[in-house]
Amino acid sequence: MVRRVIEDAAGEIRGSGGLVRTFIRHPNAANLLMMLMILIGVFSMLKINTQFFPSVDRPNVNIAVIWSGASAEDIEANLLAVIEPEVRYIDGVDKMTSTAREGSGSIALEFEDGTDMQKALSEVETAVKGVTTLPADAETPTVSRSSFFDRVASVSVGGSAPEPIKREWAKRIRDDLIARGIDKVDFTALRDQEIQIDIPERELRRLGLTINDVSSTITSNSRDLPSGSLSGAVERQLRALADAKTPKALGNMEVLSFSSGEKVRLSDIATIREGYDNDATRGFVDGNVAIEIDVRRAASADTLRTAAILDAYLEELHPQLPHNIEIKTYEVASDALIDRIMLLVRNGLSGLVLVVVILFIFLDGRIAFWVAAGIPVALLATIGFMFVSGQSINMISLFGLIMMLGIIVDDAIVVGEHTNTRLEMGDTPMMAAENGVGMMLKPVIAAMSTTLAAFAPILLISDTIGQIIGVLPLVVIAVIIASLLECFYVLPGHLAHALERQSSPRWSYWRQFFLAFVLIVVASLLASPHLHMDELLPDGSFLHGWLAWLNALAAPLRALLVAGAALLLATLVETIIFRRKKKTARARQQSGIVDQTSGYRRWFDRSFGWFRDVPFNALVRLAFNWRYVTVSVAAGLVLVLVLGLIQGKRVEFVFFPSPEAENIRGNISFMAGLPEEDALAAVAKIEGAFRQIEKELTGGDEELAKAIFVMFSKASRFGGTSATIKVQLTSSEYRTVRTPDIVRAWTRAAPKVAGVSRFSVFQSRGGPPGRDIDVELRGDRIADLKKAATQIIPVLGGIAGVSGTDDDLPYGKPELVIEMLPRGAALGFTADSIGRQLRNAFDGQVPFRFASGDDEITVRVSQLMRTGGTGALRNFELKSPSGEFVPLTEVASLQERQGFAFISRKDGKTKISVTGDIDSDVNTTDGVMEELEAGGKIAEIAAQYGVDYQYGGRSEEQKTAFGDLQLGLIVALSVIYIILAWVFASYWRPLAVMLIIPFGIVGAVFGHWLLGVQLTVLSLIGLLGLAGILVNDSIILVSRLDERLAEGDNLEAAATGASRDRLRAVLLTSLTTIGGLLPLLFEQSLQAQFLMPMAITIVFGLAMATLLVLFLVPALMGIGYDIRNAFVSLFGNRQGERTPA
Secondary structure: OHHHHHHHHHHHHHOOOOHHHHHHHOOOHHHHHHHHHHHHHHHHHHHOOEOOOOOOOOOEEEEEEEOOOOOHHHHHHHHHHHHHHHHOOOOOEEEEEEEEEOOEEEEEEEEOOOOOHHHHHHHHHHHHHOOOOOOOOOOOOEEEEOOOEEEEEEEEEEOOOOHHHHHHHHHHHHHHHHHOOOOEEEEEOOOOEEEEEEEEHHHHHHHOOOHHHHHHHHHHOOOOEEEEEEOOOOOEEEEEOOOOOOHHHHHOOEEEEOOOOOEEEHHHHOEEEEEEOOOOOEEEEOOEEEEEEEEEEEOOOOHHHHHHHHHHHHHHHHHHOOOOOEEEEEOOHHHHHHHHHHHHHHHHHHHHHHHHHHHHHHOOHHHHHHHHHHHHHHHHHHHHHHHHOOOOEOHHHHHHHHHOHHHHHHHHHHHHHHHHHHHHOOOOHHHHHHHHHHHHHHHHHHHHHHHHHHHHHHHHOOHHHHHHHOHHHHHHHHHHHHHHHHHHHHHHHHHHHHOOOOOOOOOOHHHHHHHHHHHHHHHHHHHOHHHOHHHHOOOOOHHHHHHHHHHHOOHHHHHHHHHHHHHHHHHHHHHHHHHHHHHHHHHHHHHOOOOOOOHHHHHHHHHHHHHHHHHHHHHHHHHHHOHHHHHHHHHHHHHHHHHHHHHOOOOOEOOOOOOOOOEEEEEEEEOOOOOHHHHHHHHHHHHHHHHHHHHHHHOOOOOOEEEEEEEEEOOEOOEOOEEEEEEEEOOOOOOOOOHHHHHHHHHHHOOOOOOEEEEEEEEEOOOOOOOOEEEEEEOOOHHHHHHHHHHHHHHHHOOOOEEEEEEOOOEEEEEEEEEEOHHHHHOOOOHHHHHHHHHHHHOOEEEEEEEEOOEEEEEEEEEEOOOOOHHHHHOOEEEOOOOOEEEHHHHEEEEEEEEEOEEEEEOOEEEEEEEEEEOOOOOOHHHHHHHHHHHOHHHHHHHHHOOEEEEOOHHHHHHHHHHHHHHHHHHHHHHHHHHHHHHHOOOOHHHHHHOOHHHHHHHHHHHHHHHOOOEOHHHHHHHHHHHHHHHHHHHHHHHHHHHHHHOOOOHHHHHHHHHHHOHHHHHHHHHHHHHHHHHHHOOOOHHHHHHHHHHHHHHHHHHHHHHHHHHHHHHHHHHHHHHHHHHHHHHOOOOOOOOOO
């Protein structure tokens, strides 16, 4: 069916009414289509979004529930364990993770790709509403669909101003940014406002009240309630208003009255003040309280445009700031993004220049010019298709464009070469162009199909790595569509006119203006400050001064000068070409020379012909005659280079080589009971240690930190009281000290401060989520999990290259467990009544909340104890149902134990993860895992405490990706085989063609070893794409072999002759692809290193396979015919079938 459709299309193209014929013979149809493709591309470049990595938006639904005052273990047992069974088995749920922390819990449900998330969200909401056994004091769970918002920048509002002033400025900045089009603005360390009512214990006891009594009174006198309507001549609405939104109004509230008429107001017994949530996270910059603003963009928003809005606003804001408010901007994604995008653009331009040079070396000048002219046209059209399909410009898609440069050229080369061949056979230029396109349709579509078949299975990769790499096949599809348009509809029309032998040379306006357009684009890119071309030029040189002068001009004037200079230069070039053609034509006319080929072209064709017919032909004949030796040597290369280098650990594997981290975090856990002043002093000392190592590592000549923001919290996942020091490092491109060295130096230099239980440093890197090494422990007893993790941390941290080891089960506040005694039950107490009175007294009670502007203000009533610490609890008196006060110790027992601040669960089971970062220059994830398993220490610790363990994090992502890649490889090879079987109408020839694929692996592994680069998942994905590119050369050889056999050649002459005939085409198509990626191999930028493995795979794999394919394919075809002849000798030949001699 597919074959018939393509053959019908080819017949239509070759027919008199074909669309291609219309474009070839129409005077300007090809040019108009070219201009349309250019305009679409330019428009799309202005509109398409830019980002570092593709957006990663997993199909997640989150459930959050608050239970104020509850410990992490209470949250786990009474909330998470109750909700999880109701949602775990909802259709489509792939993974469930839960976290319990003091006062709240959350459940994250990750669904399978392709799930209807609106339906999933509805089912989760229904399931959660069906849970009726949650504690009465717990708030109603909230269900939400997580949306992707990428951080664009962080802004800190600091200085010496009071915290209320900073809050007002932070909120003003948020409101202004939202009004200007920013998608989302989040706050860190913006504490909630409270009206705090503190009542001494002695006052409550004197009046016979409890915190609950006072809270109930405040609640009943603080609500506005509708009171019905009053009938009459004029019907009136009745409303009961309560004015209790200020400390003064609350103080006037009556809480108790006596029969004597005496009244007790709240202000008589309580201290009432405005304040902030004491347990909320606080921020600090340079020792002053600060608020951090995170500016984020939605998936549909552009990073650069969002950053431009922020920059313009802050530039307007700075003159309005008071002297005691300081605004700092850091973690600006656009700065790094521009550098990294322009880095690839610079490499792409270099590759484009190499490709064009290769074209002019191998091809006739006229064909080379129009083939090269089609590259920017096809690239612009590709960007147009990317924009329409919702893609973005990012590191992965730009790499895909660079990788596909050779593919764009290959199609045009095939059409151009065959058009020239038809012209030499006697066709008119118009007929040559028509026949060149029509006859090359099937080979070109077959080659495109194999390329697409190789890349398309990448879409099968799931999880985060699949979303990051999944843009590659989409770019390939866009390139193929654009390339087919250019080589079938634009190029033939240009070739038909360019190959026409004109009686006299003519001025080419199209060439003049096209050259001017290319010069404008190139000049604009070179003059861009983001390309840093001035760094490549010597100071004081003319070009360096010219670039500086040009960038200093106003944008309109700069554009006008660039356009005028480009047009002038294009006119000059066209004048030179025109005059040279006239001079050459006059000389040829006088000497009677008919051949219009240039001297260089005649010399190159003569030299290449000698190389092809003499030394190369001898080597091909030798390889064919000794074909079994040839195949044995090639197989030996596979065994020695691939198995030897990998098994000998000469080339190691790392899953995903994230770019060097430019943000690090120092996490500090404090011992329980440490005074806040001492904790903040410890943070200052550890921050000072960073400043000290900054001077030691750089000699004081360089700054390593661009910004430092400290977060201090009394209750967090890192323990009861903790702090995080966020450090944004200066760009790795301009920093002389590497991030792992900074991490190690800071860890060593951190002082041993009393009260600090742990200090660890983490690196924040891009790519798939999860730490480099993650040992997951699971068990029933949380105490045993913690003991096992505590023993594993030093084992993991002792391995070379591992840093930042920690677990995610930190100790929280010490707990006093209270159990009711029989006497308590006898006095009418219940466990619930005891717990509520204690909770109200020590955690406070919230009688109501009210809105004030865009803030929600909490009114909190708390009890001031006579003594602190555990003495307050032991001296506490409970109010019995009869109204008498009874000491707590008489009705309940107290038992001390250590609690946990943060508990993780996965798929309904408690887990703890021991994690760490790995310096890829020292070790790999697989190497660390092998060392852990070889020593048997992890298994021994797990057995000692009766827990199970497995490896999670990126190793889990790696396992999933490998499974998807195996499936993708099977699909890719199967589809390629089907396509080749259709092309050759044979079942065994595709096998001979596809046997070249393993030798691409030889080149890829050899290239990684030669350049000292580790194999990564991108290397494996590159191999998938390489498979499709490699078989294209084999298709060319085997197709020519069949033609020679049909012409009557024997097998040896056909096989060796096919390699000779297609030597130029194979070299040219391979060199253009290699040339496009070659500059990336010499790129020193640290942020581009993660793309290096894929470039190495394609460049070295294609280079090695190109050298082998010219000798190996004839040898394999010969062996195939030997086997066939052996079967013929045994079983006879089928009637009418000829066996090659």
